[in-house]
Amino acid sequence: MRVRQEAVPGTLPVGERATLRVTVTNAGLADAQDVTVTDTLDPALTLDVAGLPDGCARAAGRAVTCGGPGTTLLPGQDVTYDLPVTVDPSLQDGAEVSARAEATASPAEADGTETAEAADAALLTAPVRAFADVELVMAAPPVVNAGDVIGYLLTVTNHGPARAAGVTVRSRDRGAGATVTDRPAAECPGSGRTVACDLGDLAPGEVRTLTLAIAPASSVPFENCATVRTAGRDRDLADNRSCASTTQVEPSPAPAEFPPPPGGQDRPPADRGEPPAEAPYDEPAQPANESFAPAAEDADAKDSGGEGDGVAEEPRTAGEVAAYGLPVTGVSLWMLALGVPLLLAVGLLVRFLSRRERAGRAR
Incomplete structure (x- = not known):
């Protein structure tokens, strides 16, 4: 019996699905009966039970068995089992995982009697490759009044599949004389026009937000950009930079306020369509009974x-x-x-x- 094991792909992607391919060959001159393959997986590998091929099942612990009683290989014949696994997303780039596959069979003599059990084992050691996809999106108001401070919201997302190690964000404004008036002190210490933030490691799917405030020196359109980087492998670098542009306008003048009329009461508007009423004139009364x-x-x-x-x-x-x-x-x-x-x-x-x-x- 000969057993061979390989990883597909050769470098296992962290956080993604991969395959452990086990091939058993009958290198003897007699039939191999009750061929059984037992593969014990590394703790960093998770078996996809639903994707197991026919004839394979989970065994005790971290083992999986394929074949068994009734499985026969003729001389020179082989059988292959593809075992689906997922690599732990917390592994760092360059780490290694292992799996040990063992094949056993009972050769049969010409008279039909079984001889001593034949066995072979293969130890697989495969490196892993950790890929993350870190994205940065910067948002700012499109229009502000001249002289106002511009607020920025930076959103960093790790789309995985692996953990993003050593994530940093860097922002440097494009306007001369601009001043950074507010920044997160914990993630972005220091001062000056350049903002450097250390976010550490980001798990797959993790989102972090940062807020900045910048006071431009002039009223021309102001653009600010930022970039994100990871110490590991980034699968997509196109979404690592983001910019936001803001236009500054002069504020509208406030409407004029007229003082109230004397006495604190509003006078009703005069009706120009009618002439002013004449003052009443009282006619002297006639003496009674006097002609x-x-x-x-x-x-x-x-x-x-x-x-x-x-x-x-x-x-x-x-x-x-x-x-x-x-x-x-x-x-x-x-x-x-x-x-x-x-x-x-x-x-x-x-x-x-x-x-x-x-x-x-x-x-």
Whole structure:
């Protein structure tokens, strides 16, 4: 019996599925009966039971058996079993795993009797290759007011399949005179325009976030970039760099505020479609039970025995004019105020002329 074992691929990928291929050959001259293969796996290898080929099953501990009673190999005949396994994702790049395969059989003599059991064993030692896929995404607001600080969110993700060892993030702004105003002190110590962060190891599927704040020196569009690196093997380097650009604009002026009117109350807007209302005018009340009578003649005319022809009446006040029935309905106050002095002036003139006429008659 001859047994041979190999890893497919030759370097096992950490965190991914691989195959241990075991081949048993009957190198003797007689038939090999009840051929049994037992493969004991390294603790870093996990057997995929559902993917085992026909004739194979899990055995005690970390062993798997294939073949068994009824399995016969003719001289020169061989049989191959592919055992699916998954490599532990926590293994570091360059580590080694092992597996020991042993084949046994019972050769039969020509008369049908079985002879002593034949056996062979093969020890496989295979290196592992750890590949990770570390991705960095940087996000920032597309627009801020001029003079504002720009905030950045950096998201680091290990897409696996292996653990990412020694992950570091580095950011260096592109604007001269810009200032880093905030950074995570634990992961990104130090000062200056360059930010260097040490995240250590990231397990497959692990996500880490970082926040930065940068104050640009000018109001031109500002771009900031960052990169992520791992000390191990990175399967995809295209997603290791990310940039974010922000445009700065002048803030809009605040609307003007007008002081409130005196007294703290808002005045209602004037209605320009209607004329202003006139001030009310109260007409003097007529004395009760008093009839209108003509004005008495001038006392001087009575004394002189004249009949009063051509003698002007005494001027009346505005109230008297209204009381004697002067139609004032619809007349505004300013017209009434102008008419009163005019009436007084005419009355004085008539009185003056009347006295001159009486004086002439007396002579």
